[in-house]
Amino acid sequence: MTTWNMTIRILVLLLAAMLAGCAPYSLVKPDRQTLGGALSVEPGMEWNRVQLADIEGKIEMWTLDGPALNRLIFFEGVGDGEPLFKPRSGSGGSAKKDEKLAVFRDTMNPFEVQELVHATIARNFQTTIVECRNLKPVQFGDGSGFRFDTKFTARDEVDRRGVFVATVRGSRLYGVWFFGAGSHYFDRYLPEFKRLVDSAQIVGTAAAAK
Amino acid sequence: MSFSRRQFSYGLCALTALVFARTAFGEGAPASQAKNFVQPGYQPADSDERGLWGVMDRAEHEIKSSRFLVREGEINDFIRGIVCRLAGQHCPDVRSYVLRTPYFNANMAPNGMMQVWTGLLLRCRDEAQLAAILGHETGHYLRRHTLERWRDVRTKSNFSAFLGLGLAAAGVGYIGPIADLALVASLFAFSREQEEEADEIGLNLMADAGYTPTASPEVWDQLLAEFKGSTAERDKSVLFATHPLPEKRLATLKQRAAARGGDSGERGKDAFRAKLATIRPMLVADELALRQYGRSEIVFDQLLADAPDDGLLWYAKGEIYRFRAGDDDANRALSAYARALQSEGAPAEIHRSIMLMELRVGARERAQEAYYAYARLRPDATDLEMLRALLP
Numbered sequence: 001m002t003t004w005n006m007t008i009r010i011l012v013l014l015l016a017a018m019l020a021g022c023a024p025y026s027l028v029k030p031d032r033q034t035l036g037g038a039l040s041v042e043p044g045m046e047w048n049r050v051q052l053a054d055i056e057g058k059i060e061m062w063t064l065d066g067p068a069l070n071r072l073i074f075f076e077g078v079g080d081g082e083p084l085f086k087p088r089s090g091s092g093g094s095a096k097k098d099e100k101l102a103v104f105r106d107t108m109n110p111f112e113v114q115e116l117v118h119a120t121i122a123r124n125f126q127t128t129i130v131e132c133r134n135l136k137p138v139q140f141g142d143g144s145g146f147r148f149d150t151k152f153t154a155r156d157e158v159d160r161r162g163v164f165v166a167t168v169r170g171s172r173l174y175g176v177w178f179f180g181a182g183s184h185y186f187d188r189y190l191p192e193f194k195r196l197v198d199s200a201q202i203v204g205t206a207a208a209a210k
Numbered sequence: 211m212s213f214s215r216r217q218f219s220y221g222l223c224a225l226t227a228l229v230f231a232r233t234a235f236g237e238g239a240p241a242s243q244a245k246n247f248v249q250p251g252y253q254p255a256d257s258d259e260r261g262l263w264g265v266m267d268r269a270e271h272e273i274k275s276s277r278f279l280v281r282e283g284e285i286n287d288f289i290r291g292i293v294c295r296l297a298g299q300h301c302p303d304v305r306s307y308v309l310r311t312p313y314f315n316a317n318m319a320p321n322g323m324m325q326v327w328t329g330l331l332l333r334c335r336d337e338a339q340l341a342a343i344l345g346h347e348t349g350h351y352l353r354r355h356t357l358e359r360w361r362d363v364r365t366k367s368n369f370s371a372f373l374g375l376g377l378a379a380a381g382v383g384y385i386g387p388i389a390d391l392a393l394v395a396s397l398f399a400f401s402r403e404q405e406e407e408a409d410e411i412g413l414n415l416m417a418d419a420g421y422t423p424t425a426s427p428e429v430w431d432q433l434l435a436e437f438k439g440s441t442a443e444r445d446k447s448v449l450f451a452t453h454p455l456p457e458k459r460l461a462t463l464k465q466r467a468a469a470r471g472g473d474s475g476e477r478g479k480d481a482f483r484a485k486l487a488t489i490r491p492m493l494v495a496d497e498l499a500l501r502q503y504g505r506s507e508i509v510f511d512q513l514l515a516d517a518p519d520d521g522l523l524w525y526a527k528g529e530i531y532r533f534r535a536g537d538d539d540a541n542r543a544l545s546a547y548a549r550a551l552q553s554e555g556a557p558a559e560i561h562r563s564i565m566l567m568e569l570r571v572g573a574r575e576r577a578q579e580a581y582y583a584y585a586r587l588r589p590d591a592t593d594l595e596m597l598r599a600l601l602p
Contacts, residue, residue, distance in 0.1 A: 102501040105535060109600050111566060111593060115533070122499040128310045128328075129277055130499070135596040146596060153277045 009158050010069075010181055024051040028062060032199075035060050036076030038206045039141070039174050042199040044192050047072065055124060057085030064189060068156075070180030072193070077172040077206060080106040084120045084173075106171035110135060110146035113173065117164055121152050129153040132164075140167045141174060141202040150179060161186045165197050174202055247352040250299040259320070259357055266319040273307050273323070280308040280328065280489065288485040289326055289344075292337065295419045296345050304351075312496040314433055318347040320356045331486060332493040333432065333509060335516050337478025338425035341416045345426075349411030355404045402459075409463050413470060422475035423467040430460055432512050439508040479516070491557055494526045503534045524550035525560045532567055540571050558587035565597065574602045 028047040034040045036058065047062040058079075062072040078084055083101040102119040105112075118132045135148040145167035153159050158181050166175025178193045180186030201207075254260040273279060280286070285308060294301035303322045313329040324347060334340040350356065400408070409426075417423045434457075486493075497506055507530050514523050528546035531539040547564050550556040561584035568577035578601055585594055 100501065100503075102533070107535075107570070109566070109569070110596055111562075111600065114593075119499050119501050119533075122496075123501070127278075128312060128496045128499070133592045135593040137596055137599050157277055159277075 009156065010184075025049065034203060035074045037204045038077045038172075038202065039074055039176075040199075040201045040203045041074075041176070041196050044195045052088070054088055055085045056088040057083060059085050065180075065185055068181070069185040070178070070189065072196075073177045075166065075173055075175040075177070077174055078104045079172055080104065084116065085124065087124055104173050106168065108168070110137070110166075113146070113166060113168070114148050114164075117148075117150065117177075121150065125152060125154040127152055127154050138165065140165050140197065141169070141200045143167055143169065143202070145175075150177070152179075158182070163190075163193065165200075167202070169202055169206055170208075172206065174206065176200065248354055250303060252303065254320075258361060262357060263321045266321040266323055269319070270305070270307075270321065270323045273309070273325075276309070278310045280310055282308075282489055284485055285331070285489055288481075289340075292341050292344055293324065293348075296341060296348055296415045304348075310492070310496065312493070312500055314436075316343050316347050318351045320351075320354065322351075328489070328493050328496060332490075332497055333436075333512075334429065334482065335432075335479070335513065336425065337482040338416065338421040338476060339429040340482065341419065341421045341478075342412060342426035342429050345412030345415040345419075346408050347412070348415055349408030350400065350404065352411060353404075353407060355400055355408065358404070406459060406462070409459065410466065413463065413466050417470040417475070420476050422473060422477050423470040424473050425477070427460055427463040427467050430463065434460065435512070436505055436508045439504055483517070490522060494522060498526060498529050498533070501533060503530050506530050519553040521550045521553035521556035523555075524553060525556045525563070528560070528563060528567075532563060535570075540567060543567050544571075558584065561587065562591075562593075562597065565601075569600060569602075577601060 025048045028043060028049050030043050030045055032040060032042040045064075047064060050061050050063050050067055052061055052067055058076050060074045060076060061067070062074075064070055064072075073085070075084060081103050083103050086101050101123060102116055104116060108116065114132045114135050118130050121130045122128065130150075130152040132148050132150050135146060138145055138147045140147075145165060147163060147165040150162040150164055151159065160179045160181050161183075162177060162179025164175065164177040166173055168174075176197060178186075178189070180189065254263045286306070289306050289308065293304050293306055297304055304318070304324055305322055306324045306326060308326050308328065308331070311327040311329060312332070313327055314333055315327045316325060316330050318324040324344075326344070330343060331340070334343070413423060413426050416426060497509065500506070507527065510523050510526050510530070514520060514527075517523065524546050528543045528550060531543035531546065544564070544567055547556075547560055547567070550560055561580045565577045565580035565584060568574075568580060581597055581601055584591070584597070588594075
């Protein structure tokens with residue numbers, strides 16, 4: 001893919017983002033936010049909370065430039081036997097309802113969670129071009145967690161880079177995944193993402209669980 | 211993008227419509243059929259056909275720069291060679307593209323653009339099986355089935371509205387396909403009659419080219435077994451109630467294969483395996499990422515029946531069981547990995563998989579050994595620090 005081709009594709013996405021003005025967005029102020037009663041973060045800038053038409057799950061999604069350009073997905077306690085997220089029924093996504101999705105198991109170690117994320121990307125974004133690497137232990141939500149880089153190309157041929165950070169607490173997975181198109185919509189917000197991850201706390205009943 | 215019920219029951223869905231010569235069809239071909247073929251160097255005859263070619267030309271332009279295009283030279287040359295062997299004089303009119311999509315499919319557009327999906331390459335056991343599928347596609351093309359089908363559709367609805375509906379149904383949205391040719395292909399599902407005609411033409415083409423005719427019904431048998439076996443994971447009633455298994459079609463194909471020489475002819479097993487060698491680990495990984503355990507297990511078992519000492523395939527089976535994590539899957543996975551290590555071709559990552567499995571069953575020392583084997587073979591792996599932290 002040439003740079004020029006990529007530029008054109010990103011412009012198309014930008015246009016799509018502008019046209020998607022009717023999507024159900026709401027403003028997220030740079031104050032501490034609690035998500036699903038389980039995960040608390042403090043953003044350093046204004047984000048948009050968006051209800052997406054294509055995927056669903058125990059998740060919340062934010063964006064800065066539109067979901068085609070960048071997405072921040074919070075996992076608010078994915079339980080044993082549940083997929084991280086799945087194509088919303090009726091959205092015409094790739095997974096037929098008679099095809100099983102890869103699911104989270106509370107016995108999974110970080111490496112196996114990374115494999116789960118890989119399979120989830122492959123199925124949801126209908127792609128074979130997926131790479132998850134640089135898995136490392138990190139602090140997350142006042143405890144031990146892990147992080148890894150994600151990279152995939154969806155059917156729109158645009159490269160999306162991201163970082164996935166998570167922890168398993170009391171048999172549930174809590175985490176946050178940020179990904180964006182090209183360097184402009186990803187690298188630019190990395191400091192904000194890092195700040196957000198550093199601010200993360202597991203709260204409520206989940207906080208007591210080991 | 212997955213194999214739809216319609217694709218399954220009607221067989222390979224293909225965008226077809228072009229050229230093929232009597233000479234390529236050979237003497238065994240019924241003259242009544244061959245005279246209906248398009249001629250070498252064929253160009254669209256009217257505005258309908260020009261429009262159809264135009265759409266396909268644009269899609270082909272996109273495919274050429276696609277990230278999903280497999281550019282590896284050897285496999286492309288190999289497929290090109292098979293196509294030319296089947297297509298004879300029409301060889302210059304057909305351009306083949308290998309796309310990294312893990313489903314069983316191939317299709318040919320009316321302008322001569324042929325797509326071969328990697329899921330098909332993974333499933334073929336030899337060159338003759340691949341030739342059977344490429345021959346079938348060529349059959350659609352020779353008889354210009356796409357054009358026939360398109361005209362049929364146009365009499366019923368406005369084409370652009372029809373196309374628009376298809377795009378909406380495919381979920382072109384925030385992250386949707388820009389030039390998803392499979393989507394366009396799905397708009398042109400062929401009739402049962404067209405599929406049967408393509409079966410017959412394809413079989414004759416491959417037999418004329420010297421390939422083993424039996425490979426044709428065989429590859430369909432394999433696909434049928436894969437789908438039957440997968441019904442534990444699927445809704446049997448939905449899949450099969452509306453679309454009866456094409457067993458009659460298969461029986462017809464078997465009779466015709468027997469009449470054209472049965473098991474005689476060339477298989478090309480070793481050549482096929484050699485040409486595919488560099489991309490096979492990728493094909494296996496793409497199949498595993500689908501997490502369709504039942505189906506994948508059947509696919510790998512079918513391949514292992516032909517190559518019982520293939521370390522990559524045993525590794526793949528182990529991965530299925532490790533991912534599935536059902537009752538006794540730990541033992542199944544560890545046995546498969548052990549078998550893989552006794553054979554040739556298992557990737558270094560097998561040691562990481564063994565480590566994870568041994569950890570799951572609480573075998574600390576064996577997990578440690580596997581970790582060190584992996585670290586030795588992949589000293590630059592970016593996950594070593596994390597894996598080491600998992601060791602007790």
